[in-house]
Amino acid sequence: PHKFWETQPVGQFKDIGDTSLPEGPIEAATPLSEVKQEPYNLPAAYEWTTCDMKSDYVCSEVYNLLRNNYVEDDENMFRFNYSKEFLTWALRPPGYYPSWHIGVRAKTSKKLVAFISGVPARIRVRDDVVKMAEINFLCVHKKLRSKRLAPVMIKEVTRRVHLENIWQAAYTAGVVLPTPVATCQYWHRTLNPKKLIDVGFSRLGARMTMSRTIKLYKLQDAPVTPGFRKMEPCDVPAVTRLLRSYLSQFLVATDFDENDVEHWLLPREDVVDSYLVESPETHDVTDFCSFYTLPSTILGNPNYTTLKAAYSYYNVATKTTFLQLMNDALIVAKQKGFDVFNALDVMHNESFLKELKFGPGDGQLHYYLYNYRLRSALKPSELGLVLL
Numbered sequence: 001p002h003k004f005w006e007t008q009p010v011g012q013f014k015d016i017g018d019t020s021l022p023e024g025p026i027e028a029a030t031p032l033s034e035v036k037q038e039p040y041n042l043p044a045a046y047e048w049t050t051c052d053m054k055s056d057y058v059c060s061e062v063y064n065l066l067r068n069n070y071v072e073d074d075e076n077m078f079r080f081n082y083s084k085e086f087l088t089w090a091l092r093p094p095g096y097y098p099s100w101h102i103g104v105r106a107k108t109s110k111k112l113v114a115f116i117s118g119v120p121a122r123i124r125v126r127d128d129v130v131k132m133a134e135i136n137f138l139c140v141h142k143k144l145r146s147k148r149l150a151p152v153m154i155k156e157v158t159r160r161v162h163l164e165n166i167w168q169a170a171y172t173a174g175v176v177l178p179t180p181v182a183t184c185q186y187w188h189r190t191l192n193p194k195k196l197i198d199v200g201f202s203r204l205g206a207r208m209t210m211s212r213t214i215k216l217y218k219l220q221d222a223p224v225t226p227g228f229r230k231m232e233p234c235d236v237p238a239v240t241r242l243l244r245s246y247l248s249q250f251l252v253a254t255d256f257d258e259n260d261v262e263h264w265l266l267p268r269e270d271v272v273d274s275y276l277v278e279s280p281e282t283h284d285v286t287d288f289c290s291f292y293t294l295p296s297t298i299l300g301n302p303n304y305t306t307l308k309a310a311y312s313y314y315n316v317a318t319k320t321t322f323l324q325l326m327n328d329a330l331i332v333a334k335q336k337g338f339d340v341f342n343a344l345d346v347m348h349n350e351s352f353l354k355e356l357k358f359g360p361g362d363g364q365l366h367y368y369l370y371n372y373r374l375r376s377a378l379k380p381s382e383l384g385l386v387l388l
């Protein structure tokens, strides 16, 4: 039983299949004067802190909390290691609210022991564009687990989102909660087979030798599509048009404007990479691909400390085939030294995963909406949304 989630305005397991329930907000917005003005109570030894992500010191505290305590795979072999530059990018998009970067400190030592964050986003659900908070980086220090701190943190971020007159949220998790909008599969494309096998990320296939495996995953040395190049600031209007038109077909998708594209998709070293195809004849931008950099710490391996992973972000193919476009993305990722290229089966990703030698991982990612009901769950291919 979900003692906390049963009290929240989210789709409940008992309502699955009940087609009489309407789509849309579960609870109506209330006047701002009715939003609780004081923070929720924490256990007496802890206090709230708003984490100033402009401060290099505070950013390092959040970085270190996550580096040591954030998400691991089911066998505790790898732990996400978001870089400081990545956290700055993820947490300070256009129009962000500093008050949504919420920490918990031990009162006596002032040590940061927990964190949760939100950033504003416009998300389209069918024909409605809804202002939402994207909630991410919920983390409680390993020594403070199972003390019901997470529900208090979720209630506190909800309160602070409400104070900005925003009443919906989107989030993803590796665990099943009431109730997923979609359940997506992680896929992995090996770039550095020897290292992936050495660290236990993958295994040598049946009847495979190391040299056959290395040959299987070989890629060309440079992208093959004529006009394939890195995205530049002058491309923002064209990329925005291309992306908006592509995302319009999905039932739930981000609603990107030029400011969002400038922030989320202009290349930032070791954070996000974006490439496009500029037609050599017309100079139109016809295709686009992007990935973000999220290394994982390799736990307890004597030879390696870090797994360098690229994660597929937003991709659009109109002239080039998806296959050739994403093959070029794999080539540049390999050139940049990534060990593996990861992707979810969202949007049209199914069209290239198997042919480009991605294999299914042991992890799933569940997508959720807060205070917004859908009549039924979506297929991954109906989702046009990637959270970090």
Ligand code: MYA
Residues within 6 Å of the ligand: 001, 002, 003, 004, 005, 006, 069, 070, 071, 072, 133, 135, 136, 137, 138, 139, 140, 141, 144, 145, 146, 147, 148, 149, 150, 151, 154, 157, 158, 161, 162, 166, 167, 168, 169, 170, 171, 172, 173, 174, 175, 177, 370, 371
């Ligand atoms: S997903 C990434 C989450 N982080 C990690 O997995 C890192 C490693 N794990 C931890 O740090 C802790 O285990 C966490 C839980 C902090 C996850 N999302 O305090 P507890 C429920 C939502 O005793 P702990 C991400 O960042 C659980 O079902 N709820 O547990 C998106 C139970 O409730 P119930 C979760 O293990 C986050 C309760 O918490 C999650 O010490 C989106 C137990 O609390 C989870 N990932 O701490 C948050 N895991 O009894 C929701 C457990 O009912 C945002 N629980 O089953 C909602 C929208 C808010 C804004 C709304 C605005 C309008």
Ligand code: JJ1
Residues within 6 Å of the ligand: 071, 072, 073, 074, 075, 076, 077, 135, 136, 137, 172, 173, 174, 186, 187, 188, 189, 190, 200, 201, 202, 203, 358, 359, 360, 361, 362, 363, 364, 365, 387, 388
């Ligand atoms: O990375 C993941 N799994 C890997 C490693 C598994 C190690 C043992 N548990 C995996 N490797 C197989 C690769 C193989 C390559 C050749 C082809 C066949 C496949 O499967 C998984 C995803 O699959 N990652 C995780 O489990 C990390 C957590 C995922 C949930 C994330 C929650 C995010 C929170 C968002 O806010």
